[in-house]
Amino acid sequence: MSVHHHLDAASLMRYAAGDLDPAFAIVVASHLAMCDECREAVRLAEAIGGACLTDVPEAALSEGSFTRLSRMIDTETDDGAVKTVAGVKDADRVDGEVPLPLRSLIGESLDEVPWRLVVPGVHRHRIEMADSQSSLFLLKIGSGRKMPEHGHGGTEMTLILRGSYSDTFGRFSRGDVADLDEHVEHQPVVDSDDPCICLVATEEPTRFKGVVSRLMQPLVGI
Known part of the structure; x- marks a missing residue:
């Protein structure tokens, strides 16, 4: 790989x-x-x-x-x-x-994860972690989808498990990890034919820049 x-x-x-x-x-x-x-x-x-x-x-x-x-x-x-x-x-x-x-937490197949639709084209699966002060979840973002421009309230790590996305830092595909801090702002765009599935850990909720995105954040839960 x-x-x-x-x-x-x-x-x-x-x-x-x-x-x-x-x-x-x-x-x-x-x-x-x-x-x-x-x-x-x-x-x-x-x-x-x-x-x-x-x-x-x-x-x-x-x-x-x-x-x-x-x-x-x-x-x-x-x-x-x-x-x-x-x-x-x-x-x-x-x-x-x-x-x-990751298998003991989600099983052996990404296709069998019980995804929850959060907005059209974006699904999430929250992973419960005992004794963790941070959030851990899977995101599945449809092909061609563009995430709203956003920053981070603290450290965030995103590991690509399937598909790929591109942002200001380059193209991220299977095995790549984005290790970001609160000073980073970016706008990932899924550029693979398949949905992009990522494992995400974050200290604080995402800081969306757009007004509509900020209003929807409590419903989306990212």
């Missing part, structure tokens, strides 16, 4: 350090399953972090630390959270349309 748009270095470092919100960690893990370059960058970051830990002075643990850690591991293992957001190994690389880190 040829990936042209990659994750920001800061996002890769935060993922390697386990410092990302769970919604964003799902997008990163899904991209890693599709991108050799970013997967290798995470491995390097993890190796650097491990080397730094060897130089940290030893410190005494508080009473009951091991018990609390064991309880956390047991809880996460039971609900599958660790499997979902853990670092992607070679065996986890995508062998279908849905990356492995």
Whole structure:
């Protein structure tokens, strides 16, 4: 798979350090399953972090630390959270349309997702994430559709799973990820024959520029 748009270095470092919100960690893990370059960058970051830990002075643990850690591991293992957001190994690389880190949340087929129509030509499927302060959802945008010009209230990551779109930053197709912050404004246009299906994590609601788009935002929920 040829990936042209990659994750920001800061996002890769935060993922390697386990410092990302769970919604964003799902997008990163899904991209890693599709991108050799970013997967290798995470491995390097993890190796650097491990080397730094060897130089940290030893410190005494508080009473009951091991018990609390064991309880956390047991809880996460039971609900599958660790499997979902853990670092992607070679065996986890995508062998279908849905990356492995995403399958436990939506299944193995994008065509079987229970989409909800939000406006003509645009469907959404919200993904519930426990312990996440951000929103995670799938968007399906019809061929030739142009999204309203908009910015972002915070960080937003968009991973393309099917189809493609173009904006001021270039053309984004399967495996590409847009790692954007609150300073970015753009207007994606779907330029593929098939609808463009994206996995999106966002800290804050989208900031639409047009009056009509702003009025409709509470109904659209994006």
